[in-house]
Amino acid sequence: MATKGTKVERASVSDQPHELAYEAKKTGTSKETVKDAKATTGNQRKAIEKKVK
Numbered sequence: 001m002a003t004k005g006t007k008v009e010r011a012s013v014s015d016q017p018h019e020l021a022y023e024a025k026k027t028g029t030s031k032e033t034v035k036d037a038k039a040t041t042g043n044q045r046k047a048i049e050k051k052v053k
Helices: 004-010 017-027 031-041 045-052
Strands: none
Touching: 017 031, 017 045, 031 045
């Protein structure tokens, strides 16, 4: 069982609608806000959460 890919996936946010919706619900913002933060910071989950808050 490969574990490296799983760790990478958990630390990043893709452009898939369900991932944007999850992150928006988690941070209490809209999908557009998360998408804009992702565009400026990259796809790392911690950086996006920091930018949104």
